[in-house]
Amino acid sequence: MNRPIGVIDSGVGGMTVARELMRQLPNEELIYVGDTLRCPYGPRPEQEVREFTWQMVNFLLTKHIKMLVIACNTATAFTLEExxxxxxxxxxxxxxxGARAAIKSTKNLHIGVIGTEGTISSRAYTDALQHINAHIHVNSLACPPFVPLVEQGILSGPRAKHVVSETLQPMKESNHIDTLILGCTHYPLLEDTIQEVMGDQITIICSGDETAREVSVILDYYNSLYEGERVPEHHFYATGDKDLFEQVANDWFDEPIFNIRLLDLEGINTHN
Amino acid sequence: MNRPIGVIDSGVGGMTVARELMRQLPNEELIYVGDTLRCPYGPRPEQEVREFTWQMVNFLLTKHIKMLVIACNTATAFTLEExxxxxxxxxxxxxxxGARAAIKSTKNLHIGVIGTEGTISSRAYTDALQHINAHIHVNSLACPPFVPLVEQGILSGPRAKHVVSETLQPMKESNHIDTLILGCTHYPLLEDTIQEVMGDQITIICSGDETAREVSVILDYYNSLYEGERVPEHHFYATGDKDLFEQVANDWFDEPIFNIRLLDLEGINTHN
Structure with missing residues (x-):
């Protein structure tokens, strides 16, 4: 099906999901909206997150997307069902x-989840995990220092290791989990450092990578994958400083990101 | 939704998928049909495989299943679209x-596939992989000695290692793949031996484990997961010797399998 996939995020973090979509589904065209002007969503009240999310969605619906990916854990927690x-x-x-991949991976039914305050306090991962298997023990921890660290480009080295190690101390002390969900799309940029701090025996699940796989499942199930081979042209929209978006995205990834446009969401209806 | 999931296989191999379903979706009830009387399907002509598969499906439809899992690679290759x-x-x-998990895993786009003659000659994995990404190189190999080895219970030790090593020699010599799909539901029983022969740098994908995960995706997507917690009662039907089925299944798994009944499929309509 020759229609794009829409991806929304509170900022640049969802680019980890977009990149994984490009890798796993190389013929699919993406339209990405990052609400960089109003990032982060983590500490915002639910009603505001819902309003901002609907603005992005309504913009993407005018682009005739065939599927919507909410590449932001906070927005997922508050708006997915709606x-x-x-x-x-x-x-x-x-x-x-992320929850399903963790259930597939765990042997001892002890799963750790890290994310923003909003995601952790919503208990969305705990609910998703225990909805499938009520016997799963969930150990969750908000890690507020991680997003600023990533956005400053500090992904490895002694400073990153110090912050990650200190923040994850309560998770390490619990000492039971065999699987850790990175429940924030910024965190995969810190994956190597997190793995080093937690130890090799812990399996790390990147929700974004798993989401890309499930997009493939659902499009295939609906016979909606693009038929044929092409080099698709992706489009990126940022609501804030588009040069900063470009710089951060290019710092994170090997291939440069072009076609970034500035988008004014505030004139868009907040309701469907 | 309080209806069972139907699982069909040419014999006992699909029990690796059923076990993984029980593990990943512990509240779901399964009805498993293994056509042990007419196993293996691998060397049979397409029309016969389609006919036998429809008999199992028509039986399961009388049980009001909410989803059908074709836990047999050969039957999938010949009947899934229909x-x-x-x-x-x-x-x-x-x-x-299995194909999607391999695409997620591979870094160098070289993927190996092993399976029965029927599965390999159908090119079903190659088509599934290259349909998603035309740049993937697929190295496929039929491994006829593996099913008999598993059915004799020779899963590890020097004899298993010798057979596995000799059979996989052409795959090892190609020396490019970073991911290997076990494209037969019997093969996960040999996983440790296959890993040892292929080396630790190869990521092994068990199609059955991945299928269980996608069942979860699709049932969740349709809001059809069982709501609540229970210890479900599973039902197993074998068309051949049910004592042999019981013995093999119990040899493979930690928990014993009960409720195995004998099923006569030949009186069942072969068409929908």
Missing amino acids: LKKELDIPVIGVIQP | LKKELDIPVIGVIQP
């Missing part, structure tokens, strides 16, 4: 894919 | 989940 109900295209968030 | 079209419940095979 968007699934209201839209007539498939909608997927990052939480359920 | 069953997806004809049935009004979700249908999943083992090939696409």
Whole structure:
């Protein structure tokens, strides 16, 4: 099907999901909206997150997307069920894919989850995990220092290791988990440092990578994958400073990102 | 949703998928049909495999299953598209989940696939992989000695290692793949030996484990997961010797399998 996949995020973090989509589904065209002007969503109240999310969604619906990916854990926690109900295209968030991958991976049924304050206090991962298997023990921890660290480009080295090690101390002390979900799309940039701090025996699950895989499952299930081979042209929209978006995205990834445009969301209806 | 998941296989191999379903979705009830009387399907002509598969499916439809899992690679290769079209419940095979997991895993785009003669000569994995990404190099190899080895219970030790090593020699010599799909539901029983022979640098994908995960994706997507917690009662049907089925299944797994009944499929309509 020759229509794009829409990806929304509170900022640049969802680019980890977009990149994984490009890798796993190289013929699919993406339209990415990052609400960099109002990032982060983590500490915002639910009503505000819902309003901002609907603005991005309504913009993408004018682009005739065939599927919506909510590449932000906070927005997923607050809007997934509502968007699934209201839209007539498939909608997927990052939480359920991460939860399912963790359930597949765990042997001892002890799973750790790290994320923003908003995601952790919503208990969305705990609910998703225990909805599938009530016997799973969930150890969750908000890690507020990680997003600023990533956005400053401090991904490895002694400073990153110090912050990660100190923040994850309570998770390490619990000492039971065999699987750790990175429940924030910024965190995969710190994956190597997190693995080093937690030890090799812990399996790390990147919700974004798992989401890309589930997009493939659902598009395939609906016979909606693009038929044929092409080099798709992706489009990126940022609501804030687009040069900063470009710089951060290019710092994170090997290939440069072009086609970044500035988007004014505040004139867009906040309701469907 | 309080209806069972139907699982079909040419014999006992699909029990690796059923076990993984029980582990990943512990509240779901399964009805498993193994056509042990007419196993293996690998060397049979397409028309015969389709006919036998429809008999199992028609039996399961009388049990009001909410989803059908074709836990047999050969049957998936020959009947998945037809069953997806004809049935009004979700249908999943083992090939696409294995292919998608391999695409997620590979870094160098060189993927190996091993399976029965029927599965390999159908090119179903190659098609599934290259449909998603035309740049993937697929190295496939039929491994006829593996199913008899598993069915004799020779899963490790020097004899298993010798057979596995000799059979996989052409795959080892190609020396490029970073990911190997076990494209037969019997093969996960040999996983440790296969890993030892291929080396630690190769990521092994068990199609059955990945299928269980995708069942979870699709049931969740349709809001069809069982709501609540229970210890479900599973039902197993074998068309051949049910004592042998019981013995093999119990040899493979930690928990014993009960409720195995004998099923006569030959009186069942072969068409929908």
